[in-house]
Amino acid sequence: MEIASKYDPRAVEDKWYNFWLEKKLFHSEPDNRRPYTVVIPPPNVTGVLHMGHMLNNTIQDVLVRRARMMGKNACWVPGTDHASIATEAKVVNMLKEKGIDKRDIGRDEFLKYAWQWKEEHGGIILKQLRKLGASCDWDRTAFTMDDIRYESVIRVFVDLYQKGLIYRGVRMVNWDPKALTAVSDEEVIYKESHSKLFYLRYYIDNEQPRSGVGVKDKDYIVVATTRPETILGDTAVCVHPDDERFQWLKGKRVIVPSVGRSVPVIMDEYVDREFGTGALKITPAHDVNDYNLGMKYNLPSINIFNDNGTLNDNGGKYKDMDRFACRKAIMKDLEAEDLVEKVEDYVNKVGHSERTDAVIEPKLSAQWFLKMTDLAKKALEVVENNDIQFHPEKFKNIYRHWLENIKDWCISRQLWWGHRIPAYYLDVDGKRETIVAASREEAFEEACRRFPGVVTSKEQLEQDEDVLDTWFSSWLWPISLFDGIRNPDNEEIKYYYPTDDLITAPDIIFFWVARMIMAGEEYRHEVPFRHVYFTGIVRDKLGRKMSKSLGNSPDPIELMEKYGADGVRMGMLLTAPAGNDLPFDESICEQGRNFANKMWNALRLVKGWKVSKELNQSSENQVSVEWMEQRMACVLEQVEKDFDQYRLSEALMNCYKLAWDDFCSWYLEMVKPAFGSPIDGETYQATISIFERLTYMLHPFMPFVTEEIWHLLQDEAPCDGEDEESARKREMRNQLAASSSIMMQHMPVSVFFDQRLLDACTTARETIAGVRNIRNTKGLSPKEELELYIVGSEDKAGNGRFDGIIKKLANVKEIHYVDQKVEGAVSFMIGTTECFVPMSQHIDVEAEKKKLEEELKYAEGFLASVMKKLGNEKFVNGAPEKVVAVERQKKADAEQKIAALKAQLANL
């Protein structure tokens, strides 16, 4: 069989992905196996794949593929999120380009456009995931706004309303003037910004007599603000009640500059005396704290803004101006009137909308809220008691802090794309009554019951215009995917829920993770998943977050074209420990690609061997096979531990080293027959079997190349003198293998291994390296046969079983066990064993001396540190006997080594 010397991913990846799809290997149905369930963090339906998705989904696929090969019924459910704000913004933009205003066409027409947009642009990202090799059960693909999910959301809303957990109220909310909607606290990002602090004069209202206390030469006070435009809505000025400087203001009124309105001076301990001038202007309509003070002191609230951030009728001459333009204009006017004391540079944090980046405006409005206190309590409990484990654990702190300080969740959005709030309004005797029901029909029935004779038709009911926060659907995801809201007792939800692992980025720990836990408790009385694996953030070489706007993110599809999906997957995983940011550099994909190629070439080697059934297995091959089996068992144990602890990059690295170093560099070299000679059948079969198991171990990380290699390994070539019967059988086996998949094989499990054999091999490897080193430093050709003298007996050298291998790999003609030093030879030491390689050529005495002296120096230093411990009575008496014994052994070894080195030096 001709196999190309370079592995070409493009030639095989699509082939195998389609093969897996055809065989329905990703599909899961409940059965009697143990389930292993993962739900995808649904990406935005109209989004495209970025590096964060690559990392996240690679990890999911590794876990899912591994679970599947471990005999579990693995189910990875894909889907997309309707992404209310983001998608609506895209559609609004698209319409704008066509000259259409959303409001002109109305809700129904707009939604038609939105659905059309979703059909056109939706799901690209899921197609891209196939390229990565994601083994999702595509038959289960869901969308947060498909029928099942939509209905589930509505039902949950109604249910929570009936439980009294959802309420509607007028509150100060975070208003996004660009998206024209309220957003939740979590959607506000506070960014440091360089602002100005304006000091403005508020004159005393002279209608009132001045008291005799305090500063008399001034008839104004100075108030500092970063937002001078809001003075248009000022309804008070506040100072600290204990502030000496302002006692004279008690009971007075001041004139709001520019506006000319007379407002009271109030006193409240809220004010920080140290900040600014110690006097605070109060604008109840446009600041949360001012709002609270306004409520406390019964102050009027004057709203000066329109929803889009421009000034309204209360803005007087600034009407229709944008808030930031107004800030400039009003300052100019105030300066003209000499009402500005000074302006300072000032750094503060300004809230921006997560989605639109617009500066958030606190706004008083009627919104729907979900009470969080009780939900939060349960959600905290299950993480605190480790029913749900976070990886890494540090995120527990962040989680706890958020839940302990939680506020009610504003769940209504002034948008159209989303789940429309199932609340209906009805005028009853001039009073607006609210009916919450899953449908207009149900609302009508309830209205008839509650207000007999008032309603005559469904159309009389007016449905709430708002939709729900996107996260109000995602928080049900692990349940709604299995239809567990509508049919809580169905087979699927009972089988697949709770899911096993959730893999997500830490930035949605509150948005999504915490809320899913709440929903799980509320609707299943059970956690939604057992483990949460937080990935890091993918950054560029300079440590910047990868983003579209910076243009520093490579296109994942192009990367996969270049390095193969396996190469990119490996690149991502090699440097991505849980929770640690991942400094991504294309070159790490190269390492992945090279590794795939390495395995490929190992296959070429093995498949190129001629097999002889007559040949008996040599003792060297026997020990090689035995060692490789043990080595694999040892690494398997480590890999299992790594997976248990979600240390994926460690697991991968361990597999990588097992494959590259142990298997390719050592094992294959050990058993490789001389050119032109055949290999014995027993060793060949063992090699194939080991190679197979290696591909199983690697498959979760690099699914394509391992599938390809595995198939080629299965493919048996005809052997010499094959009779008809065995040819037929071989042909059948080949056909059977061709229709099978590595995905259906069983992951090997760790078994007992003999550490002594592994140690013996390590000694042999060190000996080989020692001889090779001599070749290197002496400039000897690898082809020149050498003699090796080892001081001591075979047993001492770690048993002679590896002697044949040492001879083969170090090109040593003979190994002699002797009881004294060898003259005219170069030496090296393996532990306390002296080894000599006689030189026919002249030995550079000075160089040898230098080398030995350095070694001696190290050994003496080592001995000194050991002696320091052993010379300490407290150590000898206080430390455990075992530890002291170890030190004594170290001492003996070091002394022996020093003696040997000294003797060698003397010899020179």
Next chain:
RNA sequence: GAUCUGCUAGCUCAGUUGGUUUAGAGCGCUUGCUUGACAGGCAAGAGGUCACAAGUUCAAAUCUUGUGCAGAUCACCA
């Protein structure tokens, strides 16, 4: 401002309950190799006073405290 996390080789990270570690890996680097699987390779090397300081201990990369630096989360300072 509060809380948390980290600081180990040029880079990215391991180092489990202090004791076979005067510290390991991968990549990178250096020096040899047209070695019948692979230059996307092979072989052999070099490279670290474990951020700093004090303390606890027979023993500290590991525990305690402080300092510095970096990052994260939260917070109503106008």
